[in-house]
Amino acid sequence: MGNGSFRGGVHPFDGKDMSKDKPITEYLPKGDLVYPLSQHIGAPAKAVVSPGDEVLAGQILGEATGFISANVVSSASGKVKAIERRMLATGVISESVIVENDGMYRLAPGLGTLRDPSQMTKEEIRLAVKEAGIVGLGGAGFPTHVKLTPKDDAAIDYVIVNGAECEPYITGDYRLMLEEPERIVAGLKAILCLFERAEGVIAIESNKPEAIARMREAASGADRIKVQALKTKYPQGAERNLVYAVTGRRLNSRKLPADLGCIVSNTDTVLAVGMAVCEHLPLMRRIVTVTGDGIANPQNFRVKTGTNLAELVEAAGGFKGEPAKVIAGGPMMGMALTVLDIPVTKTTSALLALTEDEVERFAPTDCIRCGRCVKACPAGLVPQKMREASERYQLDLFEKLHGMECYECGSCTFACPARLPLTQGFKEMRKAVMDRRRKAQAQKQAGGKS
Amino acid sequence: MRELWNVSSSPHVRSHEGTSNLMLDVALALLPATAFGVYRFGLYALCLILVSVGFALLTEYVFEIWTGRENTLMDGSALVTGLLLGLNLPPYVPLWIAMIGSIFAILVVKQLFGGIGQNIMNPAMAARCFLLISFAGYMNQFPALDGMSSVTPLTAMRNGEPVDLAAMFTGLTNGTIGEISTLAILAGGLYLLVKKVIDWVIPITYLGTFALFMLLFSGRGMDVHYLLAQLCGGGLMIGAWFMATDYTTSPITEKGRFVYGILLGVLTGIYRLWGASAGGVSYALIFCNLLVPLIERMTIPKPFGWEGQKNG
Numbered sequence: 001m002g003n004g005s006f007r008g009g010v011h012p013f014d015g016k017d018m019s020k021d022k023p024i025t026e027y028l029p030k031g032d033l034v035y036p037l038s039q040h041i042g043a044p045a046k047a048v049v050s051p052g053d054e055v056l057a058g059q060i061l062g063e064a065t066g067f068i069s070a071n072v073v074s075s076a077s078g079k080v081k082a083i084e085r086r087m088l089a090t091g092v093i094s095e096s097v098i099v100e101n102d103g104m105y106r107l108a109p110g111l112g113t114l115r116d117p118s119q120m121t122k123e124e125i126r127l128a129v130k131e132a133g134i135v136g137l138g139g140a141g142f143p144t145h146v147k148l149t150p151k152d153d154a155a156i157d158y159v160i161v162n163g164a165e166c167e168p169y170i171t172g173d174y175r176l177m178l179e180e181p182e183r184i185v186a187g188l189k190a191i192l193c194l195f196e197r198a199e200g201v202i203a204i205e206s207n208k209p210e211a212i213a214r215m216r217e218a219a220s221g222a223d224r225i226k227v228q229a230l231k232t233k234y235p236q237g238a239e240r241n242l243v244y245a246v247t248g249r250r251l252n253s254r255k256l257p258a259d260l261g262c263i264v265s266n267t268d269t270v271l272a273v274g275m276a277v278c279e280h281l282p283l284m285r286r287i288v289t290v291t292g293d294g295i296a297n298p299q300n301f302r303v304k305t306g307t308n309l310a311e312l313v314e315a316a317g318g319f320k321g322e323p324a325k326v327i328a329g330g331p332m333m334g335m336a337l338t339v340l341d342i343p344v345t346k347t348t349s350a351l352l353a354l355t356e357d358e359v360e361r362f363a364p365t366d367c368i369r370c371g372r373c374v375k376a377c378p379a380g381l382v383p384q385k386m387r388e389a390s391e392r393y394q395l396d397l398f399e400k401l402h403g404m405e406c407y408e409c410g411s412c413t414f415a416c417p418a419r420l421p422l423t424q425g426f427k428e429m430r431k432a433v434m435d436r437r438r439k440a441q442a443q444k445q446a447g448g449k450s
Numbered sequence: 451m452r453e454l455w456n457v458s459s460s461p462h463v464r465s466h467e468g469t470s471n472l473m474l475d476v477a478l479a480l481l482p483a484t485a486f487g488v489y490r491f492g493l494y495a496l497c498l499i500l501v502s503v504g505f506a507l508l509t510e511y512v513f514e515i516w517t518g519r520e521n522t523l524m525d526g527s528a529l530v531t532g533l534l535l536g537l538n539l540p541p542y543v544p545l546w547i548a549m550i551g552s553i554f555a556i557l558v559v560k561q562l563f564g565g566i567g568q569n570i571m572n573p574a575m576a577a578r579c580f581l582l583i584s585f586a587g588y589m590n591q592f593p594a595l596d597g598m599s600s601v602t603p604l605t606a607m608r609n610g611e612p613v614d615l616a617a618m619f620t621g622l623t624n625g626t627i628g629e630i631s632t633l634a635i636l637a638g639g640l641y642l643l644v645k646k647v648i649d650w651v652i653p654i655t656y657l658g659t660f661a662l663f664m665l666l667f668s669g670r671g672m673d674v675h676y677l678l679a680q681l682c683g684g685g686l687m688i689g690a691w692f693m694a695t696d697y698t699t700s701p702i703t704e705k706g707r708f709v710y711g712i713l714l715g716v717l718t719g720i721y722r723l724w725g726a727s728a729g730g731v732s733y734a735l736i737f738c739n740l741l742v743p744l745i746e747r748m749t750i751p752k753p754f755g756w757e758g759q760k761n762g
Contacts, residue, residue: 007754012463168463240754252755325456336457357456358464365525368469368567371702375649380754384702385746405753410461417469418567424459 033306042068071133089328132276138266164237167330172287181218187274294323294353373412390425473526479638487627499536505552506532534574537628639691659715
């Protein structure tokens with residue numbers, strides 16, 4: 001068993017007070033909806049509609065290609081206007097299906113029928129998740145049906161619902177746990193149907209006592225489900241920390257949770273699984289927190305995927321003051337945006353507008369070797385040394401210092417009193433090392449053939 | 451409205467605790483020892499401290515102008531270096547000793563090695579050792595004070611004379627300006643611990659190892675009075691809490707901090723028992739400073755999830 005915490009981590013200002021008491025409100029899009037075919041980890045989906053086609057809500061627009069891939073589903077009814085390249089929050093340009101919304105949200109036939117997962121076979125449950133196009137909604141975007149298909153179902157003894165929501169400012173999962181705990185429990189029960197030996201653990205940071213109480217209440221009748229409180233500390237919700245906090249088992253970059261008998265999914269994802277399996281509704285919505293001191297009226301929205309971010313800012317009363325930085329996601333791992341003409345994808349958890357950019361306010365100075373980065377690193381690394389490697393672009397040294405174990409949580413950079421952009425350097429180095437590995441692999445394969 | 455938003459890589463927030471806050475905390479933590487030293491030795495001691503702080507700041511300023519570097523006076527590190535050097539001077543040395551020491555600390559030990567974070571030895575300690583070697587006469591003179599002996603408690607103990615432990619704890623003895631009061635130093639050390647400027651590992655392993663070493667090798671056995679007097683005497687307390695914890699010259703790895711503290715304890719014990727002079731903290735610190743790169747290299751931790759495994 002885990003101790004509900006982990007070594008390292010930091011305590012950034014959490015900013016959740018701005019939106020945590022705002023009930024989730026439904027936002028219906030006004031403009032066109034944009035569905036990028038590559039909004040998950042793995043192969044992009046392949047468009048199965050053409051411009052001019054009439055589509056219905058829940059209809060598949062892009063089909064998964066290959067094992068690790070996910071369907072892309074329309075969240076509204078209307079007409080396919082175009083299939084063209086659009087920019088995502090990550091800066092990546094992806095082929096996207098543009099749908100002109102008719103505002104009717106007519107559901108595709110056969111969807112929305114109630115089902116009882118205990119009466120379904122495992123294949124039917126997995127198919128329902130796959131058809132629904134569900135991916136990790138916490139930000140990773142890993143296809144959920146792949147995650148729910150480990151080598152051996154009987155080897156899984158924990159299904160962990162990640163309700164940590166450790167990123168500052170974001171309150172979507174928190175609101176879901178308060179407002180729709182039954183649906184989350186339904187999703188967890190559906191997943192537990194796949195893993196007979198597993199115990200379901202809903203893991204929530206201790207700074208959300210109401211959520212803990214509500215989830216306990218909702219799960220009270222269910223056997224094999226319990227709620228565990230975790231220490232409030234960033235990055236408690238990172239997979240390796242969460243698995244350790246709940247089970248005491250130690251993941252690393254080469255191991256998947258399933259290798260250690262765990263399945264980990266974020267709250268909204270589990271809810272989406274519940275809706276897909278029990279209500280036969282594909283992934284057409286997600287919760288987006290629009291917040292920050294640069295937003296007039298911070299809100300939690302239930303948003304149709306494909307909705308333009310600019311609409312959400314408007315729905316939250318527009319900008320307040322002059323935002324210095326606008327971020328898709330949270331302040332620790334989110335992406336700074338240059339424009340708002342970007343669609344809500346499956347992994348858009350928040351839109352954050354800050355009137356002061358602390359990165360600009362605190363200019364980097366020289367490293368004083370204080371060791372705060374070492375203390376903060378939840379992966380047990382020595383960022384100070386890794387930085388020396390990244391400054392000199394020494395890939396071998398970076399690997400030797402276990403740099404590939406970094407998961408870019410940003411704790412070291414947050415803690416650094418010299419305000420050095422450590423994580424930025426590590427991202428570049430990790431990418432360079434991965435590129436090098438891929439090239440070496442390709443060369444080896446080419447050599448083997450000739 | 452701004453035309454453009456800022457764009458940078460995550461994370462987008464920073465801790466508000468910067469280098470200058472940390473250095474200011476160290477300076478604040480040294481205030482009790484400073485105040486007690488001035489109370490004990492008079493205004494001349496204050497002059498010495500002001501001269502060493504002043505010349506530390508001036509040297510840094512002039513060097514940075516001269517070499518076209520960014521001014522770093524505001525980071526507070528030169529202030530701390532000057533203050534620490536002043537506190538490590540005997541109370542009645544000529545002012546030019548403080549001046550030369552400060553210039554040496556900042557110019558040679560710090561700036562010529564690349565400035566803040568780059569020096570391989572603690573500037574204040576290296577300067578003290580430089581002064582001890584170059585001006586041994588001045589640096590070992592502790593004139594008699596209000597009828598008390600002109601020998602420091604450590605020298606007295608070495609000569610087999612009795613020492614007053616209570617006086618050593620409060621600071622009513624002879625010694626350098628800042629080292630005499632164990633109480634004042636502990637107050638500062640506690641402040642640094644509470645503010646999380648330092649952690650306990652280095653001071654506690656240093657003092658613990660030293661006590662154990664003396665217990666085993668001093669030939670006094672379990673003589674509590676002797677052990678406590680050794681702990682309170684000389685530069686051990688100020689060394690353990692303020693010098694050994696210097697960020698730049700101590701290991702950043704967790705295990706490395708233990709190794710460093712243990713090495714310091716052993717070396718200080720060796721110098722005190724068998725060294726040429728009664729003290730030994732300064733030389734132990736300088737020597738261990740030089741071992742830090744090696745200690746770090748040997749104590750890079752296994753990452754999370756690879757404990758006890760070969761790969762990683």
